[in-house]
Amino acid sequence: MIQLSYLDYIAVEKKSFLHRLSPKLKIIGMVVILFLIVTVRNLPGLFSLYILLLILYFTAKVPLRIFPLTLYPLIFAVLFIFLSGFQIFFILLILSKVLCGSTGVVLLLATTPYPSIFSALGRVLPSSFVIALFLTYRSIFILLTVLEDTQHALYLRGGIQWKHPWRSLINISNAFGHLIIQGIDASEKMYESMVLRGFKGKIHYRGE
Amino acid sequence: MSHIHLPDGVLPFWLWASGFIGVILIWTILLRSIKKEDLTRRLPLLGMMAAVMVLGASVEIVPIAYHVNLTVISGILLGPSLIFLATFVVNTILALFGHGGITVIGLNTVTLSIEGVLGYFLFQIFWKVLKSLTPAVFLATFVALLCSTFAMIGVVSLGTSHYEELIRQEKGKGIIGFDFGKEKEAHPSGPAAEEKVNLRRFIAIIVPLGFIGWVLEGVITTLIARYIRRLRPDLLRLEKESS
Numbered sequence: 391m392i393q394l395s396y397l398d399y400i401a402v403e404k405k406s407f408l409h410r411l412s413p414k415l416k417i418i419g420m421v422v423i424l425f426l427i428v429t430v431r432n433l434p435g436l437f438s439l440y441i442l443l444l445i446l447y448f449t450a451k452v453p454l455r456i457f458p459l460t461l462y463p464l465i466f467a468v469l470f471i472f473l474s475g476f477q478i479f480f481i482l483l484i485l486s487k488v489l490c491g492s493t494g495v496v497l498l499l500a501t502t503p504y505p506s507i508f509s510a511l512g513r514v515l516p517s518s519f520v521i522a523l524f525l526t527y528r529s530i531f532i533l534l535t536v537l538e539d540t541q542h543a544l545y546l547r548g549g550i551q552w553k554h555p556w557r558s559l560i561n562i563s564n565a566f567g568h569l570i571i572q573g574i575d576a577s578e579k580m581y582e583s584m585v586l587r588g589f590k591g592k593i594h595y596r597g598e
Numbered sequence: 599m600s601h602i603h604l605p606d607g608v609l610p611f612w613l614w615a616s617g618f619i620g621v622i623l624i625w626t627i628l629l630r631s632i633k634k635e636d637l638t639r640r641l642p643l644l645g646m647m648a649a650v651m652v653l654g655a656s657v658e659i660v661p662i663a664y665h666v667n668l669t670v671i672s673g674i675l676l677g678p679s680l681i682f683l684a685t686f687v688v689n690t691i692l693a694l695f696g697h698g699g700i701t702v703i704g705l706n707t708v709t710l711s712i713e714g715v716l717g718y719f720l721f722q723i724f725w726k727v728l729k730s731l732t733p734a735v736f737l738a739t740f741v742a743l744l745c746s747t748f749a750m751i752g753v754v755s756l757g758t759s760h761y762e763e764l765i766r767q768e769k770g771k772g773i774i775g776f777d778f779g780k781e782k783e784a785h786p787s788g789p790a791a792e793e794k795v796n797l798r799r800f801i802a803i804i805v806p807l808g809f810i811g812w813v814l815e816g817v818i819t820t821l822i823a824r825y826i827r828r829l830r831p832d833l834l835r836l837e838k839e840s841s
Contacts, residue, residue: 559821
């Protein structure tokens with residue numbers, strides 16, 4: 391999640407054909423990818439889709455540094471292998487669907503600034519939901535700043551050590567508690583400043 | 599553990615579509631029951647708590663594929679209505695990072711909000727009965743997580759025939775029918791048994807891992823609640839505190 395700010399940075403700063411493409415088109419592309427993931431039930435089809443996504447990934451000049459993000463969901467997918475009686479086809483089917491989905495999503499986020507995504511979603515989804523999405527995304531960045539400071543404090547108190555599990559648990563919990571309290575304080579300030587700027591339950595986006 | 603970390607395309611259409619329909623219905627009912635001004639005022643708080651849950655979900659305990667959800671503490675702080683809205687937002691954001699499929703957002707929201715809503719009500723009950731924060735929060739978290747994990751297992755089991763269909767489909771074609779492990783020895787009933795989805799094994803893996811997670815999250819949530827009580831007791835709204 392720490393890579394979120396970097397993801398946001400490359401979505402804004404990088405210039406490739408995929409970055410220049412309209413967010414609407416990219417969201418439609420993502421829906422098509424999802425449709426294919428849901429409907430395609432053969433491995434060659436899914437592998438082809440994955441290769442296509444990889445080609446897009448590298449031609450869009452998305453840095454390799456965030457590539458591990460596309461592999462992260464495999465950790466959870468492993469649990470579902472046990473459902474199948476270790477059928478290799480089922481395993482490969484699940485893994486390829488996971489990889490296609492995560493690569494597509496990372497590609498979308500790495501080439502489209504989030505206000506553009508939320509703005510496009512705002513045309514089809516309820517405004518309260520889109521505002522909540524926007525505020526959550528904004529809050530993640532606020533909390534990441536708090537987390538950076540908290541990490542220093544955590545480090546000074548012994549940090550997280552497997553040798554001292556109880557102390558580590560206390561430190562993690564205090565860090566989260568601190569994050570929650572700071573977050574709630576920040577949300578109150580955020581609401582006040584939003585009201586001062588004329589917020590009446592709707593966020594207006596400037597053009598793409 | 600209550601998350602359905604299934605990718606897109608594994609659950610049957612009727613199942614994930616009903617998840618979305620259920621969530622949209624509940625969302626609509628909640629929006630009509632909450633005053634608009636109230637919701638507008640609390641949206642930044644909802645966003646902030648959702649962000650805390652997203653950050654919690656990013657702290658992965660890799661050996662047991664577990665991450666803290668912080669849904670119960672968020673439920674206690676936000677209340678039952680807002681926690682539902684928050685879990686929908688959290689699941690959407692997590693799906694945007696490949697953390698669970700996009701089509702399972704609805705089902706994930708249902709299971710995760712069971713955790714948050716149950717956590718809130720259980721905490722209220724345990725607090726009234728026990729009058730002590732530590733056991734009240736721990737028990738509320740433990741039971742809420744247990745229920746949501748079994749809700750997740752229930753959802754996964756609903757798709758059993760669909761998984762079997764996926765396995766049989768390839769067996770019929772005979773393209774890649776190779777299977778490893780000692781399934782034939784473990785289940786001597788023949789090849790038909792191999793095509794069946796082994797839900798018992800799935801439960802046998804999920805429940806012990808989940809148990810570690812429930813205890814871990816119970817302890818973390820309790821310590822967070824104690825930290826909050828020390829610094830901002832007003833957030834927990836514990837007017838009838840005995841101590």
